[in-house]
Amino acid sequence: MSSRLTRRELAALLGGAALSGAASPVSSRFPVRHPGLVAVARLAPGEGCGIDPTAAREAVASALAAATGAAEAGAAVRALFRPTDVVGVKLNCLGGRRMSPRPEVVNALVEVLAAGGIDPGRIILFERSSRELEGAGFAISRSGEGPLCFGTDNDYEPRPSVSGEIGSCYARLVTETCTALVGFGVVKDHDLAGVSGSLKNWYGVIHNPNKYHDNQCDPYVADVVRHPHVADKLRLTVLDGVTAQCHGGPAYRPDGVFDLHRLAVSTDPVAADLWAWRVLDTERVRRGLPTLEAAGRPPRFIATAAGYGLGIGDPAALEEVEV
Amino acid sequence: MTLNRRRFAALLAGSAAVGVAGRGLAGVSLRPGDVVDGGELPAREASWYRKLEENRVECRLCPQACKVADAERGTCGVRENRRGTYVTLVHSLACSVHADPIEKKPFSHVMPGELALSYAAAGCNVECKFCQNWEISQFRPEQVRATYLPPEALVSLAKRAGARLTAATYSEPVVFWEYVRDAAEAARNAGLAPTVVTNGYIQKEPLEEVLPLLRAVKVDLKSFREEFYERQVRGRLRPVLDALEVIRASGVWLEIVVLLIPTLNDSEAEVRDLSRWVKGTLGSEVPVHFTRFHPTYRLTDLPPTPVATLERAWNVARAEGLDFVYLGNVPGHPGESTRCPGCGAVLVKRLGFTVLDNRLVDGACPDCHRTIPGVWA
Numbered sequence: 001m002s003s004r005l006t007r008r009e010l011a012a013l014l015g016g017a018a019l020s021g022a023a024s025p026v027s028s029r030f031p032v033r034h035p036g037l038v039a040v041a042r043l044a045p046g047e048g049c050g051i052d053p054t055a056a057r058e059a060v061a062s063a064l065a066a067a068t069g070a071a072e073a074g075a076a077v078r079a080l081f082r083p084t085d086v087v088g089v090k091l092n093c094l095g096g097r098r099m100s101p102r103p104e105v106v107n108a109l110v111e112v113l114a115a116g117g118i119d120p121g122r123i124i125l126f127e128r129s130s131r132e133l134e135g136a137g138f139a140i141s142r143s144g145e146g147p148l149c150f151g152t153d154n155d156y157e158p159r160p161s162v163s164g165e166i167g168s169c170y171a172r173l174v175t176e177t178c179t180a181l182v183g184f185g186v187v188k189d190h191d192l193a194g195v196s197g198s199l200k201n202w203y204g205v206i207h208n209p210n211k212y213h214d215n216q217c218d219p220y221v222a223d224v225v226r227h228p229h230v231a232d233k234l235r236l237t238v239l240d241g242v243t244a245q246c247h248g249g250p251a252y253r254p255d256g257v258f259d260l261h262r263l264a265v266s267t268d269p270v271a272a273d274l275w276a277w278r279v280l281d282t283e284r285v286r287r288g289l290p291t292l293e294a295a296g297r298p299p300r301f302i303a304t305a306a307g308y309g310l311g312i313g314d315p316a317a318l319e320e321v322e323v
Numbered sequence: 324m325t326l327n328r329r330r331f332a333a334l335l336a337g338s339a340a341v342g343v344a345g346r347g348l349a350g351v352s353l354r355p356g357d358v359v360d361g362g363e364l365p366a367r368e369a370s371w372y373r374k375l376e377e378n379r380v381e382c383r384l385c386p387q388a389c390k391v392a393d394a395e396r397g398t399c400g401v402r403e404n405r406r407g408t409y410v411t412l413v414h415s416l417a418c419s420v421h422a423d424p425i426e427k428k429p430f431s432h433v434m435p436g437e438l439a440l441s442y443a444a445a446g447c448n449v450e451c452k453f454c455q456n457w458e459i460s461q462f463r464p465e466q467v468r469a470t471y472l473p474p475e476a477l478v479s480l481a482k483r484a485g486a487r488l489t490a491a492t493y494s495e496p497v498v499f500w501e502y503v504r505d506a507a508e509a510a511r512n513a514g515l516a517p518t519v520v521t522n523g524y525i526q527k528e529p530l531e532e533v534l535p536l537l538r539a540v541k542v543d544l545k546s547f548r549e550e551f552y553e554r555q556v557r558g559r560l561r562p563v564l565d566a567l568e569v570i571r572a573s574g575v576w577l578e579i580v581v582l583l584i585p586t587l588n589d590s591e592a593e594v595r596d597l598s599r600w601v602k603g604t605l606g607s608e609v610p611v612h613f614t615r616f617h618p619t620y621r622l623t624d625l626p627p628t629p630v631a632t633l634e635r636a637w638n639v640a641r642a643e644g645l646d647f648v649y650l651g652n653v654p655g656h657p658g659e660s661t662r663c664p665g666c667g668a669v670l671v672k673r674l675g676f677t678v679l680d681n682r683l684v685d686g687a688c689p690d691c692h693r694t695i696p697g698v699w700a
Contacts (some may be wrong), residue, residue: 129465154361154466160457160461160620160621162621167450167452167620190392191392192392207461207462207466208400208450208461208462208463210396210400211398211450211461211557213389213395213398248377248378248393250392250394251378251393251395251406253378
């Protein structure tokens, strides 16, 4: 079963431009970057564990502005995206409803993007399968006012792309449909990779991630992201850290979960992972657990990604800005 | 003979009576012939793994020995940890089914000219950059359209297709080893000869458990150099050599295929080392096929193997004392045919996958009466 957009759906999204060849949908790499800067907003559940939509919107807006150095969120959106962009937001829903980006927080991002001039109908929330999206509380939508929301569901490029050590077919949603990408992950431990936050999330756009979990996913995670299919379009990374998991990932495990009550936003996908690594290790030490390094699974792909020029991998250069 | 959709459906009609709706851990009910295409997969507990602490498992099927966290899969992509229980997602999920001549596997000493009902499930435990079947081997089962074909239905299909053998092939049978085991048992019970075409990347215990059910195994020995296995295959050579020894010692018929790739594994020295090892460890009677590479998958920047390279390998292997050396993927070449190592007579003359003449008499050369090893009936 393929969920590839029909020609009509694709034309509606792109306004016909890409299909007619009137304009290139491809943008240049990292139009706005603040290497090493991670903006962190406080965001906590209210009564009943739900997130107040207004609080979520304010947290996203303030963190986005701080992450881009813009005066306000609208200016940040306009600096990062063009109104003609088709913005793909890659969610990480492997952890189910309890360890995935919360729909309220994702909706807040959509609202902020919309307020900045992006038509919600040109925003696609996606994961590798529609089933995983539904399992995390998202409703599948392939038409309407937007945002759209569906899985790539095995719709891949017909030939593998080689990037460093990986050879993978990328999802056509990423290669053909979207002109800009946002990574929207969580802050969690990963049994093999060490950290699953920003960069690891992009394993969900290739057909064969299972092949690349040896050697702590290094250099494979970095290789997936550095391919132009991702690197040339990736504008922003958001990490839902309202609840985080410091142990037992990538699946949800209650005894590894803790209240972080933070939302992180960065234009630097590598620094975002550095930040996640730091907060996970802080909690692990607090609990008497070994650090990820001591546990034998430091997220080495972070340094590799930094070596590729994808962002800042030096912890000393990480600049965390609380908003 | 390729089974097109209509013929496949026709052959399966009636199979439902012999197949029983399967119910896996995931609660997916299927009947023989049902198409599975991207939805929920039937899951069965895997046979070879051990539980670790904190819901982790260690796979004991292949030498990758994946340690898999909850909700994750092994390198093969077809085995998943579900809260500490390791499950296979490909039992009875055939993504490719054809009735092929046995020569296509290739087997040259197994029932020449007969059909083998050949089947595969998605996935592989290595990643050869030159994989010819990467569209099924390098994908996960939910990414490949498949038909629910439990062992009894597979056997029924084989009989209707006129096949006297079954062959687990195309992708990598090791990753669907429980299906191979159960299908082989059903095939044997029905009087068919079960065979396997594999990379030989498997641990000893599961191999030894299934070997008694098989009539023949063909192993792709991809190189005789560890470096090649590391760089081109993402595996290791040593476990494959170990598996070859186990297969040979079991008495199950064994043939070896070596795909010669220009500049990567086609040196005279490597072919000589390989041939010496085969003769010294397995015996000169084990057939070795040198086959021609064609650019594909991730290895598209190399040319097809020159025929002269194949012929050089043939000469080296013969000079090292191997009795049965074949050339493959070169239709019409004399190296396709079986010759008597005693008198040199052509015993089975082949053109591609077609047997033009079979002069064997009770498994022996009609001219010098030398016994030719193999599975002839």
